[in-house]
Amino acid sequence: MGNLGKQLIGFMVVLAVSSVNAQITHPKASPFTTISQDIGLSNITIKYSRPAAKGRHIFGGLVPYGRIWRVGANESTKLSVDTDVMVKGNLLPKGTYALYAFPEESIWKIAFHKNTGHWGDGRKNYKPEEDLFRIEVSPKKIAYHQENFLITLDAITHDSAQLKLIWGDTMVEIPLQVDTNAQMEKEIELQLKENPTAQTYYEAARYLQEQATDYERALGYLNMALELGGDTYYFHRVKSLVEAALGNYEAAIASAKKSLEIAEDLEKDEFVRMNAKNIEKWEANVVKQ
Incomplete structure (x- = not known):
């Protein structure tokens, strides 16, 4: 067989292999x-x-x-x-x-x-x-x-x-x-050991408040947050919720008023409304007491 014939056979083999391997990428019926x-x-x-x-x-x-x-x-x-x-x-x-x-x-x-x-x-x-x-x-x-x-x-x-x-x-x-509480307790313990900031104390307190547990500890964390970080509308907002959960409505009202005042200055309208609503509710509780 001459060189031309060998080349032709080689080309046909390559073409056949390419045809077998060629596949069209298409959308899947079940993506x-x-x-x-x-x-x-x-x-x-x-x-x-x-x-x-x-x-x-x-x-x-x-x-x-x-x-x-x-x-x-x-x-x-x-x-x-x-x-x-x-x-x-x-x-x-x-x-x-x-x-x-x-x-x-x-x-x-x-x-x-x-x-x-x-x-x-x-x-x-x-x-x-x-x-x-x-x-x-x-x-x-x-x-x-x-x-x-x-x-x-x-x-x-x-x-x-x-x-x-x-x-x-x-x-x-x-x-x-999932056992998020066990994970969070480890996280809180770790972060409070390592040069905690006002935000560290606030986030620990907010977690406890959201979980409706250990309000006394949450209040201690919030006081530390305020001591280290000064007045913020969200520190006082969560503090008011914790104080209300403890049944101390007068303290809760005072914290909510402070949060509302700061929120007004910063044009945080949502927090103004939420604080005003809670103040009205808690003032009614104080009257009942």
Whole structure:
């Protein structure tokens, strides 16, 4: 074979290989997404794909009852937590897990699975013994249609949230809890040891006030904040709330008036209104006393 023939054969081989490897990048039917949500000082991140209903009957139809579901589409849904989380009394340690569901008409089982290497639901490779734990939740009917499968975190507080799985006309809610108080107590102790500022004392007091706990300690922190940082409308604002919670309405009124006065000078209208409303309420309590 001549050089020309060899060159022609080589070109045809390259062309054939290129044709095999060539792929068109196209939109996914179930687009991938990532959600990340802070709960107190903890973070939860979920990575999943979002199939669409497209007029189909979802649970008990497209997603059969009594069979494992990957909680989405394509690869398995991954849930990561950066601190320990409690799920209906079960400890979910810091780490990453695959999330699976076993839907039924009246009860769903949700599995937090340690093996994150499965594609989709794992099929025959899925092993129940690799579940960290399972919980049971009741599905609810919703008053609207959710076209694309949705995972969201809602009803968020410093200590808890609801993990919601929503698709079609169905929603399930999974309660999550984190021990933010233990984390915050460590943080407060650490920061107060390391050259605390007025803002340090204020933020510690505000956390206690928001948690409706240990008001006497909160008041001590606020007094330190005022001593170190001087008068501010927000120091006096939180101090008034703490004093009212302790039942000392006269002191609360005096603090609220100071906060209102400073807020007026700074044109902080929202704080003017909030303080005025509380002053009116607490003056009525003083009369009753």
